[in-house]
Amino acid sequence: MSYLDQIDKIRIPQHIAVIMDGNGRWAKQRNLDRTFGHKEGVSAVRRIIEAASIAQVSYITLYTFSTENWNRPEEEVKALMSLMIQAVAKETPDLVKNNVRVKVIGDVSRLPEDTKEALQYCLETTAPCTGVTVILALSYSSKWEITEAIKNIAKDVNSKAINIDDINETLIDSYLETKEIPNPDILVRTGGELRISNFLLWQIAYSELYFTDELWPDFNEESFYKAIVDFQSRERRFGKTSEQVSNE
Ligand code: IPE
Ligand code: IPE
Ligand code: MG
Numbered sequence: 228m229s230y231l232d233q234i235d236k237i238r239i240p241q242h243i244a245v246i247m248d249g250n251g252r253w254a255k256q257r258n259l260d261r262t263f264g265h266k267e268g269v270s271a272v273r274r275i276i277e278a279a280s281i282a283q284v285s286y287i288t289l290y291t292f293s294t295e296n297w298n299r300p301e302e303e304v305k306a307l308m309s310l311m312i313q314a315v316a317k318e319t320p321d322l323v324k325n326n327v328r329v330k331v332i333g334d335v336s337r338l339p340e341d342t343k344e345a346l347q348y349c350l351e352t353t354a355p356c357t358g359v360t361v362i363l364a365l366s367y368s369s370k371w372e373i374t375e376a377i378k379n380i381a382k383d384v385n386s387k388a389i390n391i392d393d394i395n396e397t398l399i400d401s402y403l404e405t406k407e408i409p410n411p412d413i414l415v416r417t418g419g420e421l422r423i424s425n426f427l428l429w430q431i432a433y434s435e436l437y438f439t440d441e442l443w444p445d446f447n448e449e450s451f452y453k454a455i456v457d458f459q460s461r462e463r464r465f466g467k468t469s470e471q472v473s474n475e
Pocket of ligand 3: 248249250418
């Protein structure tokens with residue numbers, strides 16, 4: 228039986244965040260340049276967006292390029308930036324056709340001008356779509372995001388737009404890049420590493436973590452549905468006892 232058939236349709240996770248790792252190793256296994264792994268990674272992105280639509284997941288956040296990834300060899304960074312332009316240009320018509328809305332979180336100001344333009348076109352064209360929301364984390368890191376939020380809160384306290392006593396979790400949420408996006412229910416990481424790599428640290432406080440050894444270019448629809456089935460087997464207690472949760 229396929230994993231899709233095993234999904235309980237009334238307990239679908241609303242938001243799945245993904246650390247798409249393993250492109251380089253996928254290429255290395257085939258004696259190819261790392262860039263080939265990234266290209267193949269784009270096909271996996273396409274598959275997973277489609278799977279999210281089928282499973283009726285509302286939000287999917289994809290860790291596409293981290294703040295720390297700027298430290299990779301210049302050639303690789305360049306290749307990733309031009310791949311982004313190609314992918315966005317090629318995929319935008321299908322995204323619109325499939326009613327997919329694209330959003331970006333991260334320090335976009337660091338991206339090259341042509342990458343920014345390609346992204347802007349995709350964001351504007353897909354803005355009216357009402358199906359799955361795909362959030363690309365680009366030039367993103369959680370510590371950068373939290374630092375920016377702290378700076379902006381401090382500015383607003385200084386200018387008396389808010390009082391110190393107004394600062395609570397909800398207010399902090401509203402200063403993050405992810406404002407208006409619910410917290411992830413599951414965080415999936417492919418590629419076998421057991422770490423978070425500076426991704427959504429605040430937002431995953433109570434997410435279920437799912438790690439798989441599969442390399443990102445090998446991750447397919449069934450791998451995605453399998454993660455959802457695994458999620459549905461877990462009891463989320465949010466600090467309560469199991470008895471309390473089952474009586475709710
Ligand atoms: C993830 O794959 C993609 C990005 C970080 C841009 P990697 O490029 O990190 O692949 P590995 O981890 O070296 O295999
Ligand atoms: C995390 O992968 C970033 C993305 C998937 C975009 P990395 O490959 O950069 O993470 P580390 O450095 O192994 O932790
Ligand atoms: Mg990696």
